[in-house]
Amino acid sequence: MTSFSRDNFERMLQRRHPYRLPFDIAFTRPVNDRVLEHLGIGDPVVAFDLDFRAVAAQYKDDVAQWRAAYSEHGIAIPAGYDIGWCGNATAPIDRSESAQAHHIPQTFAPLSAISSVNDLKSFPWPDVQDDKAFDHLALQVSKIQAEERVAMGLIESTAFDPACSLRGLDALVYDLHEGGEIGNWLLDFFTARSIHIVRQFCKAGVDVIRLGDDVGTQRGMLMSVDFWRQHIKPRLVSVIKEIWNSQTRRVAISYSSDGDIRAILPDLVDMGIDIIRPMPPECMPIDEVIGQYRSQLAFWGMIGTQSVMPFGTPEDIDGQVRHLANWVRRGASIIVSPTHALEPDVPWDNVSALARAVRNARL
Amino acid sequence: MSDLSILTEAIKNGNRADAVRLTSEALSGGDDLHAILAALVDGMDDVGRRFKSNEIFVPEVLIAARAMKESMAQLEPKLLAAGIRPEFTAVIGTVQGDLHDIGKNLVGMMWKGANFNVVDLGTNVSPERIIDAVREHKANLVGLSALLTTTMPAMKGAVQAIRASGVNVKVLVGGAPITGDFAREIGADGFAPDAASAVEVARQLVAA
Numbered sequence: 223m224t225s226f227s228r229d230n231f232e233r234m235l236q237r238r239h240p241y242r243l244p245f246d247i248a249f250t251r252p253v254n255d256r257v258l259e260h261l262g263i264g265d266p267v268v269a270f271d272l273d274f275r276a277v278a279a280q281y282k283d284d285v286a287q288w289r290a291a292y293s294e295h296g297i298a299i300p301a302g303y304d305i306g307w308c309g310n311a312t313a314p315i316d317r318s319e320s321a322q323a324h325h326i327p328q329t330f331a332p333l334s335a336i337s338s339v340n341d342l343k344s345f346p347w348p349d350v351q352d353d354k355a356f357d358h359l360a361l362q363v364s365k366i367q368a369e370e371r372v373a374m375g376l377i378e379s380t381a382f383d384p385a386c387s388l389r390g391l392d393a394l395v396y397d398l399h400e401g402g403e404i405g406n407w408l409l410d411f412f413t414a415r416s417i418h419i420v421r422q423f424c425k426a427g428v429d430v431i432r433l434g435d436d437v438g439t440q441r442g443m444l445m446s447v448d449f450w451r452q453h454i455k456p457r458l459v460s461v462i463k464e465i466w467n468s469q470t471r472r473v474a475i476s477y478s479s480d481g482d483i484r485a486i487l488p489d490l491v492d493m494g495i496d497i498i499r500p501m502p503p504e505c506m507p508i509d510e511v512i513g514q515y516r517s518q519l520a521f522w523g524m525i526g527t528q529s530v531m532p533f534g535t536p537e538d539i540d541g542q543v544r545h546l547a548n549w550v551r552r553g554a555s556i557i558v559s560p561t562h563a564l565e566p567d568v569p570w571d572n573v574s575a576l577a578r579a580v581r582n583a584r585l
Numbered sequence: 586m587s588d589l590s591i592l593t594e595a596i597k598n599g600n601r602a603d604a605v606r607l608t609s610e611a612l613s614g615g616d617d618l619h620a621i622l623a624a625l626v627d628g629m630d631d632v633g634r635r636f637k638s639n640e641i642f643v644p645e646v647l648i649a650a651r652a653m654k655e656s657m658a659q660l661e662p663k664l665l666a667a668g669i670r671p672e673f674t675a676v677i678g679t680v681q682g683d684l685h686d687i688g689k690n691l692v693g694m695m696w697k698g699a700n701f702n703v704v705d706l707g708t709n710v711s712p713e714r715i716i717d718a719v720r721e722h723k724a725n726l727v728g729l730s731a732l733l734t735t736t737m738p739a740m741k742g743a744v745q746a747i748r749a750s751g752v753n754v755k756v757l758v759g760g761a762p763i764t765g766d767f768a769r770e771i772g773a774d775g776f777a778p779d780a781a782s783a784v785e786v787a788r789q790l791v792a793a
Contacts, residue, residue, distance in 0.1 A: 329684075391643075391687065392651075395643070395647050396651065399599075399644060399648055441639075444643050446641070446642045446644070449642070528734055529762075532734045532735075565733060566735060567734055567738075
């Protein structure tokens with residue numbers, strides 16, 4: 223089956239008689255453990271014959287320098303928090319079986335009280351052009367493609383999300399509203415990082431690059447379209463242009479945001495986005511969106527993790543997959559995936575029903 | 586006497602410099618404290634209405650809430666000195682196991698804007714902490730938020746624990762996967778699909 227993954231994905235994107243539905247799925251650790259328990263295989267990509275494997279930049283950072291800088295600025299990082307790349311502060315995820323949220327760490331915005339760009343610049347920002355972060359990439363991509371799977375470069379926190387993590391949503395919004403330099407500096411820094419990463423992804427020959435920032439909510443945009451166009455769109459455009467400039471063959475560009483982002487879909491189409499994900503059916507009327515944009519966009523996701531995966535029956539899941547397959551027969555380009563990493567409340571029967579339904583779907 | 590409608594406009598527009606200045610001027614001009622408070626609350630009510638109808642979005646709410654907060658910092662000491670306190674106290678938190686806070690924070694801001702005394706317990710809050718806070722602050726209302734389907738059972742557990750504790754408090758629930766049916770099923774008193782509705786429902790619950 224996997225011998226056709228890349229070709230099939232390309233056919234799906236080009237609406238050129240794909241053989242089957244491309245399939246992607248992400249698990250939290252407890253669900254991953256169940257995969258091993260039920261199927262005897264620890265790697266979900268192999269266990270479910272998934273079509274995609276992810277690659278990412280591996281920046282190394284001097285955590286001690288960040289801790290020292292926080293201390294120097296009088297910033298108290300909560301006890302037990304880890305410091306990650308660019309000084310990101312997160313609580314360790316509770317991996318115990320009884321924990322309820324396995325894919326999202328508690329965060330602390332360490333730069334929320336910084337009041338000048340000069341102060342901001344004094345932190346030990348890493349060199350985003352550091353090519354060592356990509357030493358592994360070409361080999362990894364070639365191995366994935368040798369298996370005929372689709373190599374996807376992940377950079378779904380493109381600019382807004384990482385700036386929010388460090389500054390905090392409220393402080394970042396105040397900065398941008400008041401024309402403050404701090405918010406713009408952070409957005410520019412992460413945009414420069416993203417530009418370098420996509421350049422390296424293209425160089426390594428990935429098949430698809432997944433960009434994104436969470437700009438949607440359950441009932442619409444997090445921010446106005448004007449705000450998005452002013453502060454986020456131009457940065458995203460510069461990242462997309464870098465992909466166009468760097469690609470040696472056509473790289474598909476995906477844009478991810480949770481929530482309802484219908485208001486910016488026309489812009490995303492104009493900007494050259496090929497794929498929208500994860501299209502949560504609890505937030506967006508997916509049939510309406512697919513019907514309207516099927517000639518311009520491909521759609522990745524649509525199996526709801528707030529609805530059918532935890533609460534539906536295997537028959538419900540089968541019905542949803544058949545429905546999506548029907549859209550493919552009507553000319554839409556679809557990659558089936560749950561809309562988020564599966565949490566432990568998803569019954570195993572539903573996980574296996576999804577895999578079965580995708581592989582049995584007639585196109 | 587000041588024209589307090591200008592203060593209301595400053596809150597609506599999130600113009601904190603004007604809001605703070607106008608609050609200060611109203612106070613030094615001897616305006617009625619209740620009237621100043623009402624002008625601020627009216628501004629946030631309007632923000633809530635426009636947020637609910639998607640005329641404005643989270644950034645505008647945050648900016649207006651900051652103007653409200655800074656104006657209240659001027660007004661609150663005078664209110665306290667005059668023995669005027671918020672009529673109702675609400676305890677709010679994201680349920681145990683859930684770390685999401687944007688929705689919960691928005692509701693907290695909107696409730697403050699509606700002149701509730703808000704005790705924000707943060708995220709990943711155990712039922713015991715909620716009950717302790719209700720007792721300590723003599724709260725009239727509890728707001729529980731959850732974003733993950735995996736934490737919906739924790740919301741049910743929190744409601745059950747609150748009921749079992751015997752504290753006399755109304756419970757309002759909300760969050761992305763939460764529905765009115767689920768709220769009824771777990772015994773909550775109210776459900777709000779968004780932050781602006783949370784103000785309306787909260788007012789109804791505490792008035793009942």
